[in-house]
Amino acid sequence: MGLNLKPTEIPSPFINKPAPDFSAPKLQTPEEKLTPADLKGQVWLFNVWASWCVSCRAEHPVLNQLAQQHAAVIVGLNYKDEPNDAKNWLDTLGNPYNVSIMDQDGRIGIDYGVYGVPETFVIDKKGLIRYKHTGPVTAEDVQQTFLPLIAKLQAEP
Amino acid sequence: MKCLLFIFLLMMSCGGYAVDTYQLSDPKQQESYETLTKELRCLVCQNQTIADSNAELAGDLRRQVYEMLQQGKSREEIVQFMTDRYGDFVLYKPAFKGKTSVLWIAPVVFLLLGLITVFFFIRRKNAVANLHSDADALKIDIEKHKKIRSLLEKGDPS
Numbered sequence: 001m002g003l004n005l006k007p008t009e010i011p012s013p014f015i016n017k018p019a020p021d022f023s024a025p026k027l028q029t030p031e032e033k034l035t036p037a038d039l040k041g042q043v044w045l046f047n048v049w050a051s052w053c054v055s056c057r058a059e060h061p062v063l064n065q066l067a068q069q070h071a072a073v074i075v076g077l078n079y080k081d082e083p084n085d086a087k088n089w090l091d092t093l094g095n096p097y098n099v100s101i102m103d104q105d106g107r108i109g110i111d112y113g114v115y116g117v118p119e120t121f122v123i124d125k126k127g128l129i130r131y132k133h134t135g136p137v138t139a140e141d142v143q144q145t146f147l148p149l150i151a152k153l154q155a156e157p
Numbered sequence: 158m159k160c161l162l163f164i165f166l167l168m169m170s171c172g173g174y175a176v177d178t179y180q181l182s183d184p185k186q187q188e189s190y191e192t193l194t195k196e197l198r199c200l201v202c203q204n205q206t207i208a209d210s211n212a213e214l215a216g217d218l219r220r221q222v223y224e225m226l227q228q229g230k231s232r233e234e235i236v237q238f239m240t241d242r243y244g245d246f247v248l249y250k251p252a253f254k255g256k257t258s259v260l261w262i263a264p265v266v267f268l269l270l271g272l273i274t275v276f277f278f279i280r281r282k283n284a285v286a287n288l289h290s291d292a293d294a295l296k297i298d299i300e301k302h303k304k305i306r307s308l309l310e311k312g313d314p315s
Contacts, residue, residue: 013242013243013244080213106213106214106217109214109217110217110242111242112242113242113243115201115214115243116201
């Protein structure tokens with residue numbers, strides 16, 4: 001406790017609570033909307049990203065690699081971004097997301113308690129948030145935390 | 158001189174000014190807006206309230222407070238909305254409950270510990286000082302006795 005804590009890591013009040021609801025337009029096909037209900041029965045990662053976010057650039061190759069393993073559905077929350085900038089970013093750096101949704105005014109971000117991009121939530125088949133990671137996910141985090149947790153959640157009914 | 162200037166410039170940069178202050182038509186709601194934004198922490202800058210900070214998130218949270226007040230939400234409802242999402246950390250003045258009790262009680266405990274230490278320290282110092290003055294008094298007594306004895310032995314010349 002105390003000196004070993006990182007003040008930038010604020011404990012999330014969301015653990016084991018239902019993922020807050022939203023209905024948001026998809027980045028690639030804005031006429032279609034996505035809600036958390038569409039993902040019921042699947043383990044999914046909810047990764048908050050933006051083309052203006054410097055740490056997201058560091059995280060991106062890690063997500064690309066994670067996506068190739070098809071361990072879980074990866075949903076992107078494109079946070080306070082310009083759709084064209086966001087699409088360019090995915091075209092240039094690769095698209096690890098099964099789908100990205102747009103949160104241009106940051107309201108979904110507030111509902112998820114987002115305060116520092118990138119952030120990543122792990123949501124189970126019942127729609128409960130089981131883990132939250134603040135800051136860029138590293139290859140080490142994937143091996144030590146994300147993959148074991150995803151395997152555990154996939155085994156749950 | 159350069160160093161001073163540098164420090165001065167650093168101090169300048171600390172003053173962030175929020176640009177977009179919302180105006181509510183009801184003065185009571187406006188008052189709530191002003192107190193609430195001064196009680197909620199900007200989570201990006203951490204040592205600023207959302208009223209002080211010009212970070213984007215602070216702006217979004219100010220908008221949220223404004224909108225909720227406009228919808229007629231109470232202070233408690235707005236604080237609940239924020240802590241549901243960001244935890245107790247979003248409150249500059251954390252609520253008194255099990256998890257935060259150490260925050261509130263520790264200063265009092267430390268103050269009492271300090272006072273007790275000072276009390277015993279002063280008492281001990283006084284005791285030592287008294288001992289010294291007793292010894293001094295004793296020394297004078299011995300010297301006086303010697304003088305008296307020598308005077309008596311010699312006999313009073315007068």
